[in-house]
Amino acid sequence: MIKVESLTKRYGGFTAVDDVTFTARAGRVTGFLGPNGAGKSTTMRIMVGLTPASSGIAEVSGRRFADLPNPGLEVGVLLDASAQHAGRTGREILTIAQRTMGLPARRVDEMLDRVSLTPSEAGRRVRNYSLGMRQRLGIATALLGDPEVLILDEPANGLDPAGIRWMRDLLRGYADQGGTVLLSSHLLHEIEVIADDLVVIGQGRIVAQGTKAELLAAAGTLVRTRDVPTLARALVDADLEFSQTTDALRVDADPDVVGDLALAAGVALTELRAADGAGLEEMFLELTSETQRESIREGAAA
Numbered sequence: 001m002i003k004v005e006s007l008t009k010r011y012g013g014f015t016a017v018d019d020v021t022f023t024a025r026a027g028r029v030t031g032f033l034g035p036n037g038a039g040k041s042t043t044m045r046i047m048v049g050l051t052p053a054s055s056g057i058a059e060v061s062g063r064r065f066a067d068l069p070n071p072g073l074e075v076g077v078l079l080d081a082s083a084q085h086a087g088r089t090g091r092e093i094l095t096i097a098q099r100t101m102g103l104p105a106r107r108v109d110e111m112l113d114r115v116s117l118t119p120s121e122a123g124r125r126v127r128n129y130s131l132g133m134r135q136r137l138g139i140a141t142a143l144l145g146d147p148e149v150l151i152l153d154e155p156a157n158g159l160d161p162a163g164i165r166w167m168r169d170l171l172r173g174y175a176d177q178g179g180t181v182l183l184s185s186h187l188l189h190e191i192e193v194i195a196d197d198l199v200v201i202g203q204g205r206i207v208a209q210g211t212k213a214e215l216l217a218a219a220g221t222l223v224r225t226r227d228v229p230t231l232a233r234a235l236v237d238a239d240l241e242f243s244q245t246t247d248a249l250r251v252d253a254d255p256d257v258v259g260d261l262a263l264a265a266g267v268a269l270t271e272l273r274a275a276d277g278a279g280l281e282e283m284f285l286e287l288t289s290e291t292q293r294e295s296i297r298e299g300a301a302a
């Protein structure tokens with residue numbers, strides 16, 4: 001498993017990762033979700049020893065990455081699929097990794113097959129690969145040493161819908177066999193379909209974490225009516241928190257509570273249901289728009 005405890009990374013006066021604590025468990029796919037610039041890559045780079053932490057601990061299988069004798073056999077890493085030697089072929093890149101890890105030569109063909117790169121594709125230079133092909137090659141490299149832990153930064157980038165489904169099935173199978181998978185994304189829906197657990201990060205800080213089921217269940221109730229003012233008044237009187245989306249209200253209470261309240265207030269409802277995921281989506285949109293405001297401000301200052 002992967003354990004991160006009170007991890008902080010400062011660049012000068014700027015805190016990119018701020019007191020981050022979470023665990024990615026064996027047998028589960030953990031989604032690391034956050035808008036661009038939230039601190040996902042920095043956290044993952046610290047985990048695999050590419051960036052030193054300012055403080056805190058990051059451990060893979062109970063040890064710091066730097067203390068793993070043959071790291072490729074313990075943890076498969078894909079951070080930047082484009083960071084390959086562009087003049088080498090896919091097969092050459094895999095062969096170098098196979099020899100470095102001291103693995104049998106047949107692993108190369110097994111992995112090419114596993115990620116559906118054909119022999120002719122494997123013989124092409126990486127500079128001529130599409131981003132999707134680079135991602136497949138990166139995943140092949142990560143899987144080469146048959147590790148128990150996978151750390152993948154935005155692995156779905158550049159994959160077409162069929163590729164995303166392929167990757168989802170691959171990671172699901174891997175976790176079902178007891179593997180630990182940590183993967184990052186800046187897209188909620190992409191991660192929602194793949195992950196069992198979610199860790200949500202914004203501006204370097206963890207803003208939510210738990211099982212996907214818990215985070216989706218915490219969403220409250222979605223309710224629609226043609227008489228919003230009366231319902232809103234009833235909610236305020238009952239001390240219930242709510243927010244208004246374009247054409248509905250989201251209430252921090254169960255649907256039966258909201259239904260009873262509407263009945264008592266004499267308000268006809270046109271829709272009443274558990275707002276699965278709506279709370280998470282709202283929170284995520286808020287994070288994303290905050291980040292966008294930050295960059296607009298930075299842009300204006302520059």
Ligand code: ADP
Binds near residue numbers: 011038040
């Ligand atoms: P994410 O992967 O979530 O998009 P990153 O971890 O790449 O986010 O970046 C988090 C923040 O840290 C960003 O604001 C980024 O500009 C900043 N950052 C990342 N690397 C450096 C660096 N080497 N020096 C200064 N700032 C950095």
